[in-house]
Amino acid sequence: MVNINLRATYALLTNTVKEKSDPQMWQATIYTLFPNMFPGPLGQSIAGKAMEQGIWKLNAVNIRDFAMDKHKTVDDTSYGGGTGMVMRPDVIHSALSAHAQPGTKLIYASPKGKPLTQSMIRSWLADYPNGIGILCGRYEGVDQRVLDQWHETHGLEDISIGDYVLSGGELAALVILDACVRLLPGVLEKPDATTIESFELDLLEYPQYTKPQIWNKTVVPDVLLSGDHKSIAAWRLNEAETITQNRRPDLWQRYEANQKPVKK
Numbered sequence: 001m002v003n004i005n006l007r008a009t010y011a012l013l014t015n016t017v018k019e020k021s022d023p024q025m026w027q028a029t030i031y032t033l034f035p036n037m038f039p040g041p042l043g044q045s046i047a048g049k050a051m052e053q054g055i056w057k058l059n060a061v062n063i064r065d066f067a068m069d070k071h072k073t074v075d076d077t078s079y080g081g082g083t084g085m086v087m088r089p090d091v092i093h094s095a096l097s098a099h100a101q102p103g104t105k106l107i108y109a110s111p112k113g114k115p116l117t118q119s120m121i122r123s124w125l126a127d128y129p130n131g132i133g134i135l136c137g138r139y140e141g142v143d144q145r146v147l148d149q150w151h152e153t154h155g156l157e158d159i160s161i162g163d164y165v166l167s168g169g170e171l172a173a174l175v176i177l178d179a180c181v182r183l184l185p186g187v188l189e190k191p192d193a194t195t196i197e198s199f200e201l202d203l204l205e206y207p208q209y210t211k212p213q214i215w216n217k218t219v220v221p222d223v224l225l226s227g228d229h230k231s232i233a234a235w236r237l238n239e240a241e242t243i244t245q246n247r248r249p250d251l252w253q254r255y256e257a258n259q260k261p262v263k264k
């Protein structure tokens with residue numbers, strides 16, 4: 001059995017991120033105690049160039065500006081005891097209320113969140129044309145009441161970038177932003193390339209080769225030099241399937257479940 005549809009799709013996929021109908025520029029609003037960490041690495045390379053070109057903009061909101069006392073207090077001890085400090089709900093609520101925009105996906109970066117996936121990134125870009133807001137926690141986290149309230153009223157979602165604990169949400173926010181910005185229309189020179197890379201179609205990417213054709217006595221696979229696009233697509237699909245099966249049984253299971261095999 002061969003899935004002909006998938007093979008053709010693999011060779012021919014085009015970018016599926018919707019063009020924005022709204023002329024408003026895509027904006028990332030980051031709620032943080034460390035606004036100087038932004039844009040950080042996103043001021044360089046692809047994302048930095050896209051920012052210069054006016055494809056996206058950044059608003060790093062300093063949560064401390066919303067503190068209510070003269071000491072600019074943003075956190076306090078945890079009810080019930082424990083060593084860490086917890087960010088106050090009143091301060092967080094004021095910061096979010098001052099900057100939350102309609103048409104924007106709101107995220108709380110947290111190791112307790114749903115694991116981030118490529119398809120989440122694509123759906124946020126399609127469904128929230130105005131951009132993304134990311135709340136970055138520090139210390140032991142954020143008072144649960146303000147999170148619960150914003151989950152309910154504004155669809156705030158807790159998102160984790162992996163099963164490890166960072167010292168705050170800022171690095172996670174940079175990761176999430178990078179994954180979003182590179183998919184914005186006009187950012188990549190060849191947007192088609194984004195649909196045949198790892199995690200699209202629940203497959204890891206096939207191996208890539210470039211010049212020289214012979215390096216260190218090793219050669220590029222013959223099929224890639226054949227000019228036969230169908231054979232190349234079939235070879236790449238097979239490689240992608242093999243590597244996914246070996247390295248990521250979780251993805252492989254999802255991929256297999258989504259196949260609708262066509263009998264030859």
Ligand code: ADE
Pocket residue numbers: 109110111159160161162163164165166167168169172
């Ligand atoms: N903050 C701390 N650790 C994190 C993680 N793994 N993902 C998202 N935000 C975090």
